[in-house]
Amino acid sequence: MMATIRFHDALRQAAQALAHLELPAEPPVRVVRDLYGRLRFAVDSAQADYPVQAREQLQKAQAALGPYATSDELLFRESFSYPDKFFYQQNWLQTIVPMGSNEDGEPLPATEVLLLDRTVTGHDWLQPAQTNGRHAHRVVFFGLKGGVGRSTALCMVAWGLARQGKRVLLVDFDLESPGLSGLILPTERVAEYGVMDWLVEDAVGQGDTVLQGMVSASPLGETTQGAVRVAAAMGSQESDYLAKLARAYADVPSAHGPQRLGERLRRMVEALEVREQPDVVLIDSRAGLHDLAAAAITGLADTTLLFATDSAQTWQGYRQLFGHWQKRLKVVRKVRESLAIVRALTPKSDREGGVKRFQRKAYELFAETLYDAIPIGVVESEADYFHPIETDEAAPxxxxxxxxxxxxxxxxxxxxxxxxxxxxxxxxxTFGALIEWVSKRIQGDDA
Known part of the structure; x- marks a missing residue:
């Protein structure tokens, strides 16, 4: 009886087939994964120019994927009206596929495939943005769950920076649980429009018309030499928020194809920066593994503060996220040095011992997922590896x-x-160490 193939088995089986079949080195065979996880092989070649024997091997390997094969039909250039649009799009990612273990339990070498992953959500976790010129340092406050003091910490960092004379812009990306404005804005101070208004108006080409009414001053900055300005999720006159939320995450058409949420939010933040001229931008991210968090972390952040407590849920969640990145080396190398972990709600009892345990777990998490593995016999300082030691205070x-x-x-x-x-x-x-850390990070931009 044939073993049942599960989602996580299918890509490994396809990658294993590509690694062992006798196929031409050029052009390499690619893999397309559809919305249901079904796989198909694609070759940037005319079908007639590709060897018949190689074609037959690929068809057999594809059919062997069972329910995770769309068919045994391969994709060649003539499968598309505009093949260059398909084969040369930016969404192809070199992806590391773990091969599991051998009969003795020893790990097998991973292999790589060029993968086009069709998903309903989650695109932005794997699409780090290119920086468009100089801008104010952007700090994203992120946590896997609520209740860890993330938003309060953001407010206190904003106040601390304003006390140093900084002009601070706060942007609320927590659209499904908006609350940043309630923390630091009296009702009468909330701006007419919010981030949600910009998203729905931008979809019909009117985003610029609400920009001037999106930001208001927080009283938090009135006792400082600087200023605290807030772009809230929800505007002051909101009456149809849920109807807007149901449409906010949709791609919108543009001259260069559909524009995703991450690209749209980046345009919005850039436009707000032009208007506000802040010294620093603090973004309150949506908690959890959500597209809003992906857009903030990979699309906007110069620094991402990862709020964490010493719980199994925290470590498991971050390991899932880091493991997702780990399979795409280009993504890892762009993201990892922007990260910094925050030990939230640090208990006062057994403080020293608790901090050491937390530090050890954080180091193990990063070392096993995002840091480079250093081969035996290689001295790190003599090679181009990113793998800080556990006691490195500047490490993520x-x-x-x-x-x-x-x-x-x-x-x-x-x-x-x-x-x-x-x-x-x-x-x-309570927050002094975090305020000082963020302040030094910002100053590093000007060094």
Whole structure:
């Protein structure tokens, strides 16, 4: 009885076939994976120019994928009206496919395939953007789940930077749970339009018409030498938010083909930066493995702060994300040095021991997924490898600490100390290390 092929088996079986079949070296055989995970081989050649024997081997290998084969028909140039559009699009990614283990349990060498992955969502996790000229340093605040103090930390970092004289722009990408404006903007201060309005208006060519009404000043900056400006998710006159949300993530047509969410949000942030001229942009990301987070982290961030607690859920979630990147080396090399992990809600009991355990787990996570594997006998300093040591305080895995303090669990950042709000000393005691770290990171741009 033939073994059942599952989703995770199909690509491995296809890659294994390509590695062992006697096929021409050029052009290489590519793999297309459709919305259901079904696979098809594609060759950038006319069918008549490709050897008959190689064609027959590929058809047999494709058919062997069972329910994860679309058919035994291969894709050649004549399969498309405009073959160059198909074969030369940017969405082809060199992808590492793990081959599993041998009978003795020893890992087999991974192989690579050129993969075009058709997905409903998640495109932006694998599409790091190219920087378009100089811009204010963009810091994304991200967490796998809510309740870790991410938004409060963002507000306190904004205040800390404004105290240094910085003009800070906050942008709320948490469209499905908008709340940043509620933290630092009184109702009467919320701007007329929000990020959601820009997305739906941009889809019909009117995004520029709402830009001037998207940003308002937070009272948080009034006691500082700088300013805190906020682009909220929701505008002040909102009455149809859910109807807009149902349309916000759609691709929109453009002269160069469909424009995805990540590209659209990048245009919006760039337009806001032109209007606001901030020194730094802080983006409150949607929590979880969501397209909004992907757009922020891979499409916009100069720095991404990964909020984490020492829980199995945290480590498992980040390992899934890093493992997804790990299969695409070009993505890993563009993303990893922008990351920094934040140990959120650091307990005061056994603080030193807890921090060391967290640091060890963070190092193991990065070392096993995003850092380069250094071959035995090679001295890292003598080769081009990125693999910081565990105690390297400048490394992505080295935790920035935010202490647990119950006064910030139901905290109103807009309250001044005389009205029950936190003092500068109290904020610095809890968030000072994070504020200082972000400040130095920004200063590094000007060095």
């Amino acid at each position: 895995h080295f935790p920035i600490l935010v202490d647990w303090d119950e006064r910030f669990q139901e905290f109103d950042p807009g309250l001044r100390p005389e009205h029950g709000g936190a003092s500068e000393a109290q904020v610095d005691a």
